[in-house]
Amino acid sequence: xxxxxxxxxxxxxxxxxALIAYGMALQWGVMxxxxxxxxxxxxxxxxxxxxxYLYGIHPAWGVIVAPVIMYFVGIAIYKLVINKVVDRDLFIxxxxxxxxxxLFMQLMNFAFGADVVLAxxxxxxxxLFNNNVVLPNSKIFSAFISILxxxxxxxxxxxxxxxxxxxxxxxxxxxxxxxxxxxxKVYAATFGINxxxxxxxxxxxxxxxxxxxxxxxxxxxxxxxxxxxxGLGNLPGVAMSGMGLGVFEEFADYILGTEFRIGSVFLLxxxxxxxxxxxxxxxxxxxx
Amino acid sequence: MKNTSIxxxxxxxxxxxxxxxxxxxxxxxxxxxxxxxxxxTWNIQGGEMGYNSFGNILFYGLGMYLCASVQVGMxxxxxxWTESGGEKTFVHTPAQxxxxxxxxxxxxxxxxxxxxxxxxxSILGLRGHYFAICTLGLGVAAGEISGGIEIxxxxxxxxxxxxxxxxSLDSRGEFxxxxxxxxxxxxxxAVRSIYSTRFKLILNAIRDNEDKAEAMGIETMKYKIIGWxxxxxxxxxxxxxxxxxxxxxxSTDVAFDGREMGVFMVLMAILGGKGTxxxxxxxxxxxxxxxxxxxxxxxxxxxxxxxxxxxVIVIYFPEGxxxxxxxxxxxxxxxxxxxxxxxxxxxxx
Numbered sequence: 001x002x003x004x005x006x007x008x009x010x011x012x013x014x015x016x017x018a019l020i021a022y023g024m025a026l027q028w029g030v031m032x033x034x035x036x037x038x039x040x041x042x043x044x045x046x047x048x049x050x051x052x053y054l055y056g057i058h059p060a061w062g063v064i065v066a067p068v069i070m071y072f073v074g075i076a077i078y079k080l081v082i083n084k085v086v087d088r089d090l091f092i093x094x095x096x097x098x099x100x101x102x103l104f105m106q107l108m109n110f111a112f113g114a115d116v117v118l119a120x121x122x123x124x125x126x127x128l129f130n131n132n133v134v135l136p137n138s139k140i141f142s143a144f145i146s147i148l149x150x151x152x153x154x155x156x157x158x159x160x161x162x163x164x165x166x167x168x169x170x171x172x173x174x175x176x177x178x179x180x181x182x183x184x185k186v187y188a189a190t191f192g193i194n195x196x197x198x199x200x201x202x203x204x205x206x207x208x209x210x211x212x213x214x215x216x217x218x219x220x221x222x223x224x225x226x227x228x229x230x231g232l233g234n235l236p237g238v239a240m241s242g243m244g245l246g247v248f249e250e251f252a253d254y255i256l257g258t259e260f261r262i263g264s265v266f267l268l269x270x271x272x273x274x275x276x277x278x279x280x281x282x283x284x285x286x287x288x
Numbered sequence: 289m290k291n292t293s294i295x296x297x298x299x300x301x302x303x304x305x306x307x308x309x310x311x312x313x314x315x316x317x318x319x320x321x322x323x324x325x326x327x328x329t330w331n332i333q334g335g336e337m338g339y340n341s342f343g344n345i346l347f348y349g350l351g352m353y354l355c356a357s358v359q360v361g362m363x364x365x366x367x368x369w370t371e372s373g374g375e376k377t378f379v380h381t382p383a384q385x386x387x388x389x390x391x392x393x394x395x396x397x398x399x400x401x402x403x404x405x406x407x408x409x410s411i412l413g414l415r416g417h418y419f420a421i422c423t424l425g426l427g428v429a430a431g432e433i434s435g436g437i438e439i440x441x442x443x444x445x446x447x448x449x450x451x452x453x454x455x456s457l458d459s460r461g462e463f464x465x466x467x468x469x470x471x472x473x474x475x476x477x478a479v480r481s482i483y484s485t486r487f488k489l490i491l492n493a494i495r496d497n498e499d500k501a502e503a504m505g506i507e508t509m510k511y512k513i514i515g516w517x518x519x520x521x522x523x524x525x526x527x528x529x530x531x532x533x534x535x536x537x538x539s540t541d542v543a544f545d546g547r548e549m550g551v552f553m554v555l556m557a558i559l560g561g562k563g564t565x566x567x568x569x570x571x572x573x574x575x576x577x578x579x580x581x582x583x584x585x586x587x588x589x590x591x592x593x594x595x596x597x598x599x600v601i602v603i604y605f606p607e608g609x610x611x612x613x614x615x616x617x618x619x620x621x622x623x624x625x626x627x628x629x630x631x632x633x634x635x636x637x
Contacts, residue, residue, distance in 0.1 A: 090416055095558075096603060098342075262428075286413065
């Protein structure tokens with residue numbers, strides 16, 4: 001029964017990871033930037049929901065408020081930093097976003113304190129299989145909301161004018177520019193949407209799990225891992241590998257113990273990269 | 289030529305005299321030496337080879353743990369030592385301390401080199417940002433995992449053997465200063481002699497275009513691994529010294545401190561100028577002076593300042609101090625071409 005529990009937990013958790021990874025894949029594909037601060041944006045979104053909870057508003061409303069605030073935070077980050085590193089060396093953008101990550105971590109530490117917090121949603125739990133499997137309703141709620149947001153975003157990217165512009169820029173930024181797409185605006189919007197997605201995910205994480213100012217980096221690494229396993233622009237792949245990662249993590253937690261949970265995530269990343277590298281090197285290729 | 293030898297002798301004399309002239313800054317100067325070693329060796333694969341790693345902290349932390357464990361484990365049971373924590377149930381005699389330190393430093397240099405060789409084969413096949421993120425993952429994973437291992441103190445940390453009482457008043461500061469200064473000189477000589485060989489040209493070829501370098505018949509993988517192993521050797525050594533200097537090892541705050549030391553070494557090399565011999569040295573010195581001079585004013589806001597500093601340096605000053613000087617005064621700081629070669633070319637014209 002414990003494996004059923006771990007599987008269900010992992011799948012519900014993985015859907016959340018997939019939402020964050022979707023944001024990362026979006027801005028990676030469009031702007032060719034790997035955002036190390038992704039996880040810190042998630043945590044910041046979580047704190048928005050947590051503060052609503054502190055002021056007596058139900059934290060589930062954070063799902064609507066956090067993305068709106070985070071969208072503008074994302075635009076601000078883009079205007080201040082990212083637009084100067086968009087077409088530079090990739091390492092420059094990694095280091096710059098690493099700097100943003102450290103900055104956010106510390107600012108959150110000052111503003112919100114170094115305690116592990118969670119926003120209590122009072123949703124109760126659901127018992128399955130003769131009370132052997134316990135599922136908090138908040139997890140089910142968060143998975144449901146993530147799927148809803150992902151579907152909305154996919155439809156938005158397919159149908160709207162901005163969505164088309166984003167997809168065109170991802171395919172060929174220069175050609176899109178020639179055809180009258182304001183790529184600068186597209187980049188800003190992409191980064192904003194990415195931050196908004198992080199905000200949603202963060203609000204959900206603050207309801208279902210716990211948040212802490214220093215917990216950002218693992219979320220970045222998880223989303224990076226999901227994207228490289230699934231590949232850019234492969235949505236079902238992102239969802240599947242997100243759930244796979246969630247299940248892996250839950251099992252690692254049960255088998256190795258909680259203290260090795262984060263370590264095993266990072267090790268898995270290294271192993272996946274090494275596996276991909278050896279597989280590609282047989283064809284004399286490398287990860288691009 | 290004459291000017292540079294005067295410069296070297298001047299620096300050497302300053303280095304030897306420094307602890308006696310500025311006795312209050314002994315520890316700071318030793319840390320500076322370690323930082324220069326880290327920045328210089330990061331530059332071997334980050335600047336010259338173009339493989340930007342966040343993971344050199346792995347070798348640094350490994351060296352730190354190994355040196356301390358060997359130093360303790362040679363004479364006392366390691367598990368009991370870490371269990372007792374700071375309470376000194378066992379005391380090293382001076383002879384035991386120095387023997388342990390010597391063997392520990394050798395182990396701390398050699399094991400990370402072997403580790404770099406082993407993981408280098410699989411990781412150095414990755415390129416660009418995949419390599420950077422993979423090494424970042426390695427560093428964090430090492431910190432998390434070592435924080436769960438009981439015998440080296442797990443979460444509560446590892447107290448390194450205290451310096452034995454050998455009579456004179458502040459022999460501890462002098463010992464660690466000269467140890468780190470010696471390592472610095474060793475590193476500088478090694479790196480300088482590497483940079484005057486064909487090996488450096490191969491590393492530069494890999495940085496500029498790896499596919500073409502391979503097409504020219506260079507076994508790129510071999511040279512990449514050797515480059516990383518050289519880095520790892522000195523990183524491990526620096527870690528071992530730093531462990532003794534700090535006196536306390538914690539898995540994520542001291543040894544595998546990716547948020548501090550791991551970023552510092554990258555930042556120092558970039559600040560000074562990637563891909564130059566003197567760049568990392570200047571960068572580390574400037575950074576350390578800035579850090580020690582102004583850190584106290586920020587009072588708790590250090591990391592905020594660090595984050596801003598990273599962003600500003602990376603965006604507005606990516607070529608570094610040496611790069612800037614080269615652009616400004618190319619005749620003085622530009623790439624030195626072999627004198628004979630240059631003359632031959634002039635004569636041909």
